[in-house]
Amino acid sequence: MSQEKLKAAINEYFTAHSSVIETEILRILGEMVSKRTVNVPTSKLGNFDYLTIRGEEWRVAEIVQREFDSWGIRYDVFERQKGRPNVIGYLGKGEDHSKILFIACHMDIVPPGSGWETDPFVMTRRDGFVYGRGVLDNKGPLASSLLAAKVIKDIGADESITGQLQISALADEEAGDPDGVDYGIHYLMEENLISPAYAIIPDIGENMKKIDIAEKGRMVITVRAVGKQAHGSTPHLGVNAINKMARFLAELEHHTFQYVEDPILRKPTVNVGEIHGGAASNIVPSECTCDIDCRIVPGQTPEGVRDEMKMLSLRIADDFEFSIGDASLPHAIDPDNILVKSIQANARAFGLLPEPFGLGGGTFAKGMNEHGILAVAFGPGDDTAFHMANEYVEIKQLVTFAHLICLIAADLTM
Numbered sequence: 001m002s003q004e005k006l007k008a009a010i011n012e013y014f015t016a017h018s019s020v021i022e023t024e025i026l027r028i029l030g031e032m033v034s035k036r037t038v039n040v041p042t043s044k045l046g047n048f049d050y051l052t053i054r055g056e057e058w059r060v061a062e063i064v065q066r067e068f069d070s071w072g073i074r075y076d077v078f079e080r081q082k083g084r085p086n087v088i089g090y091l092g093k094g095e096d097h098s099k100i101l102f103i104a105c106h107m108d109i110v111p112p113g114s115g116w117e118t119d120p121f122v123m124t125r126r127d128g129f130v131y132g133r134g135v136l137d138n139k140g141p142l143a144s145s146l147l148a149a150k151v152i153k154d155i156g157a158d159e160s161i162t163g164q165l166q167i168s169a170l171a172d173e174e175a176g177d178p179d180g181v182d183y184g185i186h187y188l189m190e191e192n193l194i195s196p197a198y199a200i201i202p203d204i205g206e207n208m209k210k211i212d213i214a215e216k217g218r219m220v221i222t223v224r225a226v227g228k229q230a231h232g233s234t235p236h237l238g239v240n241a242i243n244k245m246a247r248f249l250a251e252l253e254h255h256t257f258q259y260v261e262d263p264i265l266r267k268p269t270v271n272v273g274e275i276h277g278g279a280a281s282n283i284v285p286s287e288c289t290c291d292i293d294c295r296i297v298p299g300q301t302p303e304g305v306r307d308e309m310k311m312l313s314l315r316i317a318d319d320f321e322f323s324i325g326d327a328s329l330p331h332a333i334d335p336d337n338i339l340v341k342s343i344q345a346n347a348r349a350f351g352l353l354p355e356p357f358g359l360g361g362g363t364f365a366k367g368m369n370e371h372g373i374l375a376v377a378f379g380p381g382d383d384t385a386f387h388m389a390n391e392y393v394e395i396k397q398l399v400t401f402a403h404l405i406c407l408i409a410a411d412l413t414m
C-alpha cells in the first residue's frame, strides 16, 4: 500500500466507522477510569487505603493487553517493579529504525482531590464531554491511541509499514520518590528497551492547537532556617526559625531573578510550595524548612538560582541552608522538523492549525529529546482541566486524535 492509499483508507475508515470508534474509545476509557491507578510518593501511600504500591498501573495494563490480544496486535510488557508495567503495542515490520513513531501515554493518575460533582472513578458523560479522574490525563488519549492501533490493524496497513507505530501505556509519570528511581519512560530508555526516531506525547491539552517544542527546566530548592529552641513564654531567649523564614520569603517574593527573556519560554517562575516548622505553639521553633519550585529558562542554571537565593538570604542571616533537589535544564528543539510539519499538515483537515510553543511544566518530551528522540507534546483537551476536580475532555477530540495519529503514522513510518 502506498502512503497516499493508506491515508485514503484511513480517512474512509473513520468516515464509515466514526460512531463505532467513539463507542470503543468510551468503552475502554470508562473501564480505565474505574481503576484507581493513583501515583503518589511512597511517603503518602498511607493516605490511600486502596493502594498497596504507588500507581498500581497493572490495573490499566490488563485492559490494554486484553484489547491488544483481541485485536491481534503484538506487544511487549516491561516492568522494573512487579505491578508497575509498561505495555508497548507494535504495528508494522519495525525493519527501519529511522521510521519508528512512539506514542507515549501514561496510565497513572493524580489523586482525585476534592470538589467533584460526580464520582471521580466513574466516567460520566454529559453534553459531548466525559468527566472523571484521568479522562484527559492521560487515559483518554491512551484510549484514543489504542483505537488508532486498531484502525491501522483493521485496514491491513500493518503489512505496509516498514518502520513501526508503537503505542505505549506507561507507568510512573505523575510522581516520583526521593530515590529518583523511575519505572516508566526513563526506565525504558535507560535499559534501551525503546529506540524510536519520533515521539508524540499527548499530555498537554491545548485542544490540539499547540505543539510543545520547548520546556522550562525545573528544580526544587529546599531552604532551611535554623533557630534556637526556647520556652514559648520566653521567646527572647530563643531564635524563632519560622520568623526567620518568613523574612526570607518576603524578600524572595519581591526579588526578580536574573534571566534573559526566551522567545518561546518567556520568563522563569518561582513558587513557594511547602513549608514545615515548629513542634507546638508553646515552643520557640528551632527549625523551619521550605520547598521552592523554580522553572528556569535557557541561560539560567540551578546552581545560579541557588546562589542568588543565598545572596538574598544574607540580608537576614548568614546561616540559611540551601539544597537543590530534583533539577533539570530547560530544553528546546527547532520547530522546523518533519514531525512538527506532519502534525500541522494533517491537523489542517480538521480545522486545526497547531503552533509550536513552550511549557512551564514538564512532559516526557524533555527526557526523550535528551535521549536523542525527536519528541513533541501534542494532544486533545483543555490544559486547564489537568489535575483539577471535574476533569473533563471533549469526546469528539478523542476521535479526532485517534484519526490524526493514524495519518501522522502514515507520514512517518512508511
Ligand SMILES: [Zn+2]
Pocket: 106, 137, 138, 173, 203
Ligand atoms: Zn499526564
